[in-house]
Amino acid sequence: MMNNPPAVAVHAHGLTVRRGTGRTPRTVLDSLDFDVPRGRITGLLGPSGCGKSTLMRAVVATQAHVTGTLDVLGRPAGHPELRSRIGYVTQAPSVYDDLTVRQNLDYFAAVLDPGRAAADRRRAAVDRAITDVDLTSRAGALAGNLSGGQRSRVSLAVALLGTPELLVLDEPTVGLDPVLRRDLWNLFHDIAATRGATILVSSHVMDEAERCHDLLLMREGRILAQDTPDALRTRTDTTTVEEGFLRLVDEAGAAARETQETQAR
């Protein structure tokens, strides 16, 4: 019997990231505290440039200069064991343009689950990933010849290989048409519900927030709020997450001004 897995997939305390070289490194993430619950879809929302990608890169341990506590699936972020347990999709599709969809997946599957003995398992995983992102009819096409939306779905399919326990998706629905966006969100919900995976998904489109179980609202390297969409709307007395976000931004701005004025006196 396995020990009870902790209820949080990602736990951060005082998470700070500085970027840039020289004497004046810029603080991109400023002492964040947050938890990403297991088995649920957590949306990371905020305007472009607020540090969403950096936070995700810290979780998958491709970001340098990370300080503070960051535990992922019960291990410190960057633990080698985590590499096969996390699926990560970068903002720009990271696939080989000069390979076909299936060849791309075949290779990444071989990295995750190497060896001749695993060939059948790999083929099944590749087939399932291609079906998941609805690219069966384009499986033999070169990734470079696909449309932007199709390429980002190949990139997503790579992350679905190997049944990861945590999926980190950096703006996976950018530039997709409404039908595809709906289909992908249905897929995310399906993966969370039937495969028990935790999903951390970022977006700068606030209407996607309504589709998440939990929200992390970010602005300028800080967490503005961590709540469910319902609780956020109730708390801010608004009808949409977008309005709620704007109200929080205004409140934070007003509070900051007050502090400045107090300090000036």
Added chain:
Amino acid sequence: MNTARTTATAARVLRQLRHDPRSIALMLLVPVLMLTLLRFVFDGDAHTFDNIGASLLGIFPLITMFLVTSIATLRERTSGTLERLLAMPLGKGDLIAGYALAFGAVAVVQSVLATGLALWLLGLDVTGSPWLLLLVALLDALLGTALGLFVSAFAASEFQAVQFMPAVIFPQLLLCGLFAARDTMHPVLEGLSDVLPMSYAVDGMTQVLTHTDMTADFVRDAVIVAACALLVLALGAATLRRRTP
């Protein structure tokens, strides 16, 4: 290191290449055409053709593999696939060995074609065994792959990567003994040529050209080129970072 991941990487690199037949044609045919050109440039001077031809058999694989690898790994860095791979359970050694294996295989085909043509059609007169020529060519290809991998870490674009070719290869080409015997150079340059790996690559070819047996100098040359290749590969591995700023 994991053999299955290494071979999967090599297979992937070759598969990428297969979708680019023009690059394959250029890699395989340019050395052949250049050797043919050289043969008729020195139409009345067979001895010079022997000397330069043998050296070029070592230099071609180095230059080709340098260019191909530097661009290929730069693409891997800029397309985000490197970041993705390093977030996966892939060892840096697996990736580098995979590249070396794939381009090494291409280098074997290239060298077999070039050496075969030079020896049997163009009348290149070699005293030693053609197998030894092939061995040096392969080591040179490995060195080219290693250098290409290394410099790709310092290039931010394909523009810059291509500019590294003259910067890294040209000085070695001038100092390797192809244009002037190394012991006739200014002592400073001679000293410099003593520490550049291409000098040993060319010297190795010359040893095969002039001796029937494997000489001690040949063994020294081969070991030095191989050691340089491994050293630069290790340096290249150090430039692959799982965490980037």
